[in-house]
Amino acid sequence: MFFMSKVVKFGGSSLADAKQFKKVADIINADPERVYVVPSAPGKRFSDDTKVTDLLYQCYERTITGEDFAKAFQPVRERFDGIIRELGLSMSLEEEYVKIGTDFRNGANRDYAASRGEYLNGIILADYLGYKFVDAAKGIFFDSKGNFDSDITNACLGAILEKTPKAVIPGFYGAMPDGSIKTFSRGGSDFTGSVVAKAAGASLYENWTDVSGFLVADPRIVDKPEGIEVITYSELRELSYMGAGVLHEDAIFPVRSANIPINIKNTNAPDDAGTLIVPSAKNAPAKYLITGIAGKKDFSVISIEKDRMNSEKGFMRRMLQVLENHGIFPEHMPTGIDTVSVVVNSHELDGQRDKLTQRLKEVARPDHFEIIDGLALIAVVGRGMKSAKGTATRVFAALSHADINIRMIDQGSSELNIIVGIDEKDFEKAIRVIYDMFILSEQTEK
Ligand code: ADP
Numbered sequence: 333m334f335f336m337s338k339v340v341k342f343g344g345s346s347l348a349d350a351k352q353f354k355k356v357a358d359i360i361n362a363d364p365e366r367v368y369v370v371p372s373a374p375g376k377r378f379s380d381d382t383k384v385t386d387l388l389y390q391c392y393e394r395t396i397t398g399e400d401f402a403k404a405f406q407p408v409r410e411r412f413d414g415i416i417r418e419l420g421l422s423m424s425l426e427e428e429y430v431k432i433g434t435d436f437r438n439g440a441n442r443d444y445a446a447s448r449g450e451y452l453n454g455i456i457l458a459d460y461l462g463y464k465f466v467d468a469a470k471g472i473f474f475d476s477k478g479n480f481d482s483d484i485t486n487a488c489l490g491a492i493l494e495k496t497p498k499a500v501i502p503g504f505y506g507a508m509p510d511g512s513i514k515t516f517s518r519g520g521s522d523f524t525g526s527v528v529a530k531a532a533g534a535s536l537y538e539n540w541t542d543v544s545g546f547l548v549a550d551p552r553i554v555d556k557p558e559g560i561e562v563i564t565y566s567e568l569r570e571l572s573y574m575g576a577g578v579l580h581e582d583a584i585f586p587v588r589s590a591n592i593p594i595n596i597k598n599t600n601a602p603d604d605a606g607t608l609i610v611p612s613a614k615n616a617p618a619k620y621l622i623t624g625i626a627g628k629k630d631f632s633v634i635s636i637e638k639d640r641m642n643s644e645k646g647f648m649r650r651m652l653q654v655l656e657n658h659g660i661f662p663e664h665m666p667t668g669i670d671t672v673s674v675v676v677n678s679h680e681l682d683g684q685r686d687k688l689t690q691r692l693k694e695v696a697r698p699d700h701f702e703i704i705d706g707l708a709l710i711a712v713v714g715r716g717m718k719s720a721k722g723t724a725t726r727v728f729a730a731l732s733h734a735d736i737n738i739r740m741i742d743q744g745s746s747e748l749n750i751i752v753g754i755d756e757k758d759f760e761k762a763i764r765v766i767y768d769m770f771i772l773s774e775q776t777e778k
Pocket residue numbers: 342343344345346372375519540541542543545546547548549550551552575576577578579
């Protein structure tokens with residue numbers, strides 16, 4: 333149906349200004365298979381710059397508190413008009429700005445406001461490339477509960493793309509059944525790229541960003557970490573979920589179901605190989621024992637102790653029911669014979685700590701109950717761990733040499749990852765010592 337098409341998604345920093353647009357056009361023009369393009373809104377041009385998406389959220393807040401639209405929208409307008417001018421395009425977004433102003437005055441929602449960054453950037457990019465612009469609201473859909481509707485999207489978007497050999501489809505948003513706009517969560521253009529790749533039956537999803545692929549650890553924490561050449565969907569899922577920010581945590585699902593590989597590439601160094609994300613790594617043996625390290629702060633532990641807890645029928649069920657009733661989702665639940673610790677995102681406790689404590693005490697009647705804040709979780713992930721003995725021991729040794737206290741340990745039965753809970757203050761140090769233990773020391777051995 334589609335001749336060897338590639339879907340290319342460009343992140344905000346790749347499209348931050350006219351200079352970056354030129355790099356993007358060179359990349360697209362270098363390969364005739366790069367026919368579907370998914371842009372983000374313009375991102376930061378320098379470290380303390382503001383992303384257009386954030387400017388739009390600010391604009392929305394300002395207008396709902398009574399400020400004039402034209403004034404609140406000015407910073408957004410300047411970014412786009414600057415790009416158009418510097419690219420020397422003869423197009424204008426004037427009519428679009430008027431329409432957005434009217435929509436704001438008619439009570440358009442916050443998601444609509446945020447989505448205009450991708451929308452307007454898509455119009456400029458399509459004009460610059462000579463590609464057709466396809467509004468994501470015409471092909472990407474949510475159901476009435478606000479969940480992404482994969483079946484309808486695949487059918488509608490597939491039909492549109494079949495008739496459109498080259499198109500720009502803006503990232504980050506789609507339409508609700510009533511036609512209103514809804515966005516994915518932040519960073520969601522990665523997800524759009526994956527959705528488009530599936531609908532187009534693409535041979536490859538290229539995700540262009542500002543790093544040469546997935547690195548073993550966050551480059552803001554570890555100095556010049558090693559790159560990862562090949563990673564499996566499952567490994568990537570673990571790392572993205574645990575905060576490795578390169579790719580949105582849901583972005584692998586659409587392409588995974590269609591067996592389409594993802595290649596993470598660097599717009600500023602297009603010849604670098606980047607990282608290839610594949611369904612299975614049968615032909616790609618792991619280079620190191622571990623593939624990556626990622627982590628997140630802001631967790632709390634609900635710690636419950638009760639003698640003979642394990643002989644009390646239905647104890648866990650009742651406790652989990654209380655959490656569910658409060659909309660709390662347990663991330664991990666290490667248990668002992670007489671203890672259970674439930675690790676949760678701290679923000680989920682906001683405004684309901686006292687009530688939750690009271691309910692859990694009523695239901696569990698514990699000997700000891702405590703909520704401990706300030707926990708960070710670190711995931712050490714790797715397909716190479718499965719067959720190797722002693723990986724956990726090395727993680728613990730690295731942490732204990734650095735005098736870091738381990739508050740929780742969890743290893744999944746798939747043996748793909750080990751998760752440790754530590755004090756937030758030790759977070760960066762812990763990532764660095766684990767990196768040194770597995771990557772630096774193996775490099776010296778090689
Ligand atoms: P884009 O705007 O292209 O979508 P993002 O900012 O969302 O880009 O993602 C790329 C950033 O992710 C990098 O600049 C880097 O700072 C950060 N990052 C976090 N963890 C990692 C990692 N393990 N490997 C590479 N980059 C990482």
